[in-house]
Amino acid sequence: MMSVFEAAWVIARRDFVATVYSRSFVLFLIVPLIMFGAIVLTSQVVDERTASQPNVAVVADSATVAALTTARDRLVKATEAHVFPALTPVAPAENVAVQTGQLLADDAGGYSAVFSGTLDRPVLTGPTKVDESVGERMNLIVEDARRVAALEAAGRTAAPARVERVVTDQAAGNLQMIRQDIARGIQGLIFGITVMLATLLLSNLAEEKTNKVIEVLAASVPLDAVFLGKLISMLGISFVGLALWGGVLGLSATLFYQVFQDWITLPQVGPAVGWPVFLLLVLLYYGSNYMLLGALFLGIGAQANNIREIQTMTMPITLLQGGVFFLALTVVGSSNDWLAWAAYIFPFSSPLTMIAYASEHATLWPHLLALAWQALWIVLIIRLSSRLFRMTALKSTTGESFFSFLRKARSGG
Amino acid sequence: MRAGLAIEAQGLVKSFDGKPAVRGIDIAVPEGSIYGILGPNGAGKTTTLRMLLGIIEPDQGKRSLLGHERPLEAAKTVGYLPEERGLYPAMTTREAIAFMGALRGLPLETGRKRAEILLRENGLGAYVDKPIKSLSKGMAQTIQLFGTIVHKPKLIVLDEPFSGLDAINQGRLEHLIRDEAAAGTTVIFSTHVIHHAERLCERIAIIADGQIRFEGLVAEARDRLRPQVRLRTRNQDGAWRRALPADADLERGFWLFELPPGGIEPLLKALIEGGAGIEELSIERRGLHDAFVAIAGEQAAREMERAVLGEAA
Numbered sequence: 001m002m003s004v005f006e007a008a009w010v011i012a013r014r015d016f017v018a019t020v021y022s023r024s025f026v027l028f029l030i031v032p033l034i035m036f037g038a039i040v041l042t043s044q045v046v047d048e049r050t051a052s053q054p055n056v057a058v059v060a061d062s063a064t065v066a067a068l069t070t071a072r073d074r075l076v077k078a079t080e081a082h083v084f085p086a087l088t089p090v091a092p093a094e095n096v097a098v099q100t101g102q103l104l105a106d107d108a109g110g111y112s113a114v115f116s117g118t119l120d121r122p123v124l125t126g127p128t129k130v131d132e133s134v135g136e137r138m139n140l141i142v143e144d145a146r147r148v149a150a151l152e153a154a155g156r157t158a159a160p161a162r163v164e165r166v167v168t169d170q171a172a173g174n175l176q177m178i179r180q181d182i183a184r185g186i187q188g189l190i191f192g193i194t195v196m197l198a199t200l201l202l203s204n205l206a207e208e209k210t211n212k213v214i215e216v217l218a219a220s221v222p223l224d225a226v227f228l229g230k231l232i233s234m235l236g237i238s239f240v241g242l243a244l245w246g247g248v249l250g251l252s253a254t255l256f257y258q259v260f261q262d263w264i265t266l267p268q269v270g271p272a273v274g275w276p277v278f279l280l281l282v283l284l285y286y287g288s289n290y291m292l293l294g295a296l297f298l299g300i301g302a303q304a305n306n307i308r309e310i311q312t313m314t315m316p317i318t319l320l321q322g323g324v325f326f327l328a329l330t331v332v333g334s335s336n337d338w339l340a341w342a343a344y345i346f347p348f349s350s351p352l353t354m355i356a357y358a359s360e361h362a363t364l365w366p367h368l369l370a371l372a373w374q375a376l377w378i379v380l381i382i383r384l385s386s387r388l389f390r391m392t393a394l395k396s397t398t399g400e401s402f403f404s405f406l407r408k409a410r411s412g413g
Numbered sequence: 414m415r416a417g418l419a420i421e422a423q424g425l426v427k428s429f430d431g432k433p434a435v436r437g438i439d440i441a442v443p444e445g446s447i448y449g450i451l452g453p454n455g456a457g458k459t460t461t462l463r464m465l466l467g468i469i470e471p472d473q474g475k476r477s478l479l480g481h482e483r484p485l486e487a488a489k490t491v492g493y494l495p496e497e498r499g500l501y502p503a504m505t506t507r508e509a510i511a512f513m514g515a516l517r518g519l520p521l522e523t524g525r526k527r528a529e530i531l532l533r534e535n536g537l538g539a540y541v542d543k544p545i546k547s548l549s550k551g552m553a554q555t556i557q558l559f560g561t562i563v564h565k566p567k568l569i570v571l572d573e574p575f576s577g578l579d580a581i582n583q584g585r586l587e588h589l590i591r592d593e594a595a596a597g598t599t600v601i602f603s604t605h606v607i608h609h610a611e612r613l614c615e616r617i618a619i620i621a622d623g624q625i626r627f628e629g630l631v632a633e634a635r636d637r638l639r640p641q642v643r644l645r646t647r648n649q650d651g652a653w654r655r656a657l658p659a660d661a662d663l664e665r666g667f668w669l670f671e672l673p674p675g676g677i678e679p680l681l682k683a684l685i686e687g688g689a690g691i692e693e694l695s696i697e698r699r700g701l702h703d704a705f706v707a708i709a710g711e712q713a714a715r716e717m718e719r720a721v722l723g724e725a726a
Contacts (some may be wrong), residue, residue, distance in 0.1 A: 001486045002518050010515045018503060212499030216560075219466045219493045220516035222485060394469055395429055 004228065007221035011229025015204075016236050025237075029244055032196065036249070053082045054112035054134050056124075057090045057103045064118055065089040071145035084141065085112065085134050092116075100125050113138075119146050176333070176360070178269050183332045183356035190286050190352060191325040194293055195318065197238045201294045202301035202317070203310050204230050209302075209393065218394060223386035227302075231294050231382070235287060242286075271359040281358045281367060288374040289351035293321065295378055296348075299385025303392060320348075328352035335360060344370065347377035418477075419444045419568050419599035420465055425474035427460050434460045436623040437474070442601050442616070444567075447594045449610035450603040451705065452620035453716035458603035459496050461620065462572050465601075466493055479568055489518040492566035496573045496603075498557050502546035506532060506556045509545055513560030524563055531559045535585070551582050558586065562593065569593060571602035575609050587613060605720045611701040621709040631701060638699040638707055639671040642680070645693040653687025656680055672696060 002010075019025055058065050065087075072084050088111070093099040100114045104126065113126030113134050122142050124135055151157060208214040208226075217226050257264060271278040297317060304310045327349045331340040335357060343353040354370045415421060420442035427435040435457040442448040450458045464471045467484030479487040500509050510531065511524030519527075532541050537555070545553055554577055561569060571590075575583050590600050590613055604610055610617050610631070617634060619627040627634055645667050646653070656679075661670035673680055677696060684691055706714045 001488055006518075007516070010512070013521075014501070014512055018501065022503070207501075208499075211502065212495065212497040213501060214499065215468065215495040215497060216493065216499050216513065217516065218468045219463075219491075219495070220488050220513075390469075 002221060002225075004222055004225045007225035008229035008232060011217070011221070011226055012232040012236065015230055015233035019233065019237050020240060029241055032241070032245060033248060036245075054085045055110055056085045056087055056134060056138065057109065057111045057114045058087050059090045059092050059096055059099060059103070059114060059116040060118065061092070062089075067119060067145040067149060068115070068141055071141045071148065075140060075144060084137050087115075087141075119149060175269055179271055179359045180333045180356075182271050183359035184329060186282055186355050186359065187325065187328055187332070187352045190282070190289055190355065191321070191328075193238065193242065193286070194290050195321055197234065197241070197290065197294075201230070201234055201297040202304070202313060203307070204234065204298055205302040205389075206304070206307070206310065209305075214394075218390075223390055224382055227295065227298055227382045227386050227389075230298060231291055234294060235290055238290060272362040273358045273364065277364070278358055282355060284367075284371060285351040285355045285358075288371060288378070291378045292348055292351065292374060292381065295381040295385060299381060299388060302385060302389045324349045325352065328356065332356045333360070345373075347374060350374055415441070417444055418442060419446075420448075420476070420478055420601065422461075422465060422476040423474055425461065425464050425471045425476060427457075427464060427469065427471050434623055435464070435471075438618075438620070438623075438625050440465075440618055440625070440628065442599060444599050445594065445597050446599060446616055447590060447614050448599070448601040449614035449617040450601065450620060451605070451607060451610050451617055451717075452603070452709070453605055453713050454720050455716075456620040456713070457623040458605075458620055459572055460623075462570055462601075462603060466491070466570060487568070489564070490567040492517070492561035492564065492569045494558055494561045494569075494571045494574055496576070498554055498577075500545045500553055500557055500560075502544065504545055505542050506537070506545065506548070507541045509556055510560045510563050513557070514563040517564040517566070519564040527563050528559065531563065535559075551578050554578060555582060555585075558589070562589075566598065568599045568601070571600065573604060574602050575604060575606055583609075605717045607702045607705055607717065617701075619705060619708050621713040627704075627708045634704040634708065635699050635701060638703055639674075641697045641699055641703075642668075642670055642672050642677075643693070643695045643697065644668040644670075644684075644689075644691070646684075647690030647692055648688060651688050653684045653689035656683030656687060667693075 058068060060068070069087055069089075072087055076084055088109070090099075090103065096116050100116060103109060103111050103114050111126075113124050115122065115124055115138060117123040119142060122138075124138055126134065205214070205226075208217060214226075217223075273281065300313055300317065301310055304313060324346075327339075327343050327346075331337075331343045331353055334340055340353070343349040344357070350370055351374060354367060358367065418441050420440060422438060422440045425435055425438040425440075426433070438457070438461055440450075440461070450461065452458050460469070463469045464474075465476050465478060465484065467478075475482070476484070478484040479490055481487040484491075501512075504512065507525055507528040510528035511519075511521050514524035514527065515521050529538075529541055532538055535555070537552070540548065540552070545556065548556065558571075558574070561571070569590075574586055574590075578586060587609070590602070594600050602609075602613075614631055616630055617627070618625050619634070627637075644657075657668060658670045658673060661668050663669075681691075681694075702714070705717070
């Protein structure tokens with residue numbers, strides 16, 4: 001008899017070649033890149049839109065307008081342009097109240113509010129909604145303008161404060177923040193890729209069940225090998241995808257950096273274990289996370305008899321993945337409380353949590369322990385899935401449906 | 414397991430959803446023989462083969478395949494053609510055959526070479542690089558059969574191998590089975606077509622309702638019935654009629670009856686002395702079909718015929 005690994009290799013090789021040489025694989029490779037590009041472009045448009053600040057018509061004399069505009073420019077320097085509303089001077093008409101109404105109704109002007117009056121008696125007219133976004137900020141502008149005006153009246157000028165900078169390599173708080181950001185970023189990346197690929201495994205055995213090849217496979221090799229082979233092939237396929245996507249994105253990032261390096265500051269710190277070890281751990285934990293969820297999905301999907309059943313299963317499984325991801329995100333930065341320990345130990349959240357640990361802590365031995373623990377669960381899930389498949393789909397032992405099998409198992413029957 | 418047996422099973426029992434499919438089957442397949450499992454659809458043939466191969470586990474009973482109690486341990490030396498044929502439609506014929514060999518431990522490159530030889534030797538050389546989905550059903554079945562033997566197994570298990578094949582391909586398959594057996598390979602196949610078993614097998618098992626009704630040599634099955642006498646006489650009546658058994662039938666001018674226990678000589682004497690005027694007399698050994706009817710019953714035989722007619726339609 002061939003060993004499980006030899007047999008798994010035969011299955012994996014067939015699946016890998018069949019998938020990689022299929023037309024749909026080209027789509028599989030291209031679509032995420034197109035989606036990524038679309039997301040980047042969309043986010044820029046969204047940024048621009050959200051960055052467009054409200055417009056306030058300033059109906060006041062020229063001195064007031066000048067004082068307000070200068071104050072706004074000063075405040076914007078310390079923050080960002082979109083934080084404060086744009087000010088558009090409008091010459092006052094005879095009846096300011098009527099003019100204010102007209103300005104608020106003017107579609108072309110697009111004013112969110114109208115400022116009128118003086119610095120001493122300012123009036124902001126507009127709907128309640130603008131109070132938070134415009135009202136508070138207009139208060140700051142007016143306060144600054146008043147302060148400058150008061151100093152000028154006293155014959156003094158407001159000299160801008162200059163805080164002396166002493167540059168250090170790092171600050172603990174900052175370092176932790178960066179490492180937590182790295183951890184969350186990598187967690188998100190692993191989660192996203194796993195969601196995209198692992199759900200494919202739900203329908204992976206459907207082909208064999210539909211075209212009856214499963215009978216030939218089951219008579220030739222252990223079912224564990226069929227499950228393991230399918231997982232390995234999908235992992236290999238995902239690495240092909242990652243290599244291509246990573247290559248394209250890496251090349252784009254390098255080109256971008258070459259062009260804009262004068263304006264870009266790369267962080268000087270990295271994960272606690274150092275970049276090389278961290279990248280190796282990212283690959284290992286990605287593989288582990290993928291195999292864990294993949295084995296579960298493959299096992300559950302193998303119970304489905306048709307596409308509709310597979311679709312029904314997709315939603316709760318995606319929710320499970322989401323739950324695990326949020327658990328792992330939650331414990332970033334709190335590596336010793338009970339929730340963190342639960343996340344380290346629960347097999348499905350362990351890889352994501354441990355990669356965060358690698359970003360925040362330099363100790364390496366827990367990773368060996370975690371990887372061994374996760375490998376044990378991969379083996380357990382594969383064995384359980386293959387047995388369940390043999391019992392239900394191949395009708396080997398009980399010849400009953402998955403659900404009646406579960407009912408009996410619960411009642412101990 | 415007894416020496417000289419490729420397969421031995423004792424008391425195999427299997428139920429699905431509480432319904433018994435196989436009820437205590439004993440089988441002994443000698444090494445190098447061609448062995449047929451005969452029975453109508455639903456008799457338990459496929460379930461028996463699947464249990465023998467370890468695809469499903471029996472609820473009770475023991476089985477041994479080429480000396481292994483765990484059938485998968487013998488997988489490298491076994492070839493299996495399931496009843497429901499299964500191939501990956503996008504694979505080329507060569508890759509499909511090589512893949513099936515690889516599942517049985519044959520290196521892929523060797524499998525590819527042997528696949529090419531098998532295809533060319535059987536006049537299918539033009540299809541080496543054609544995908545399975547472009548083949549006819551019968552041709553795809555032939556490809557799967559090649560995949561079953563590409564690794565040169567010691568035991569070949571074929572579940573309804575003739576089903577879906579036209580007469581030419583059925584002939585080819587019979588030829589292939591004989592060749593494999595001549596080379597020392599044990600072949601076991603299930604069928605509901607009696608004449609395939611009659612032409613090919615040395616030993617058979619007749620299954621009906623999940624039970625073995627007969628297990629042994631084909632000749633033994635046929636010998637369960639006494640030979641049939643066909644008699645045509647010049648005279649239609651006379652004292653000689655008393656020599657015929659009471660259940661003798663007259664069909665198209667021939668008297669048909671079982672050879673009496675006393676043999677042919679007393680009968681002949683009575684016919685001659687009684688003035689029958691013998692025009693034609695023959696003693697025919699009974700066919701497997703008659704033996705099957707006698708062993709499994711009329712209903713099982715009718716079900717077999719219906720299955721054959723259904724296939725032909």
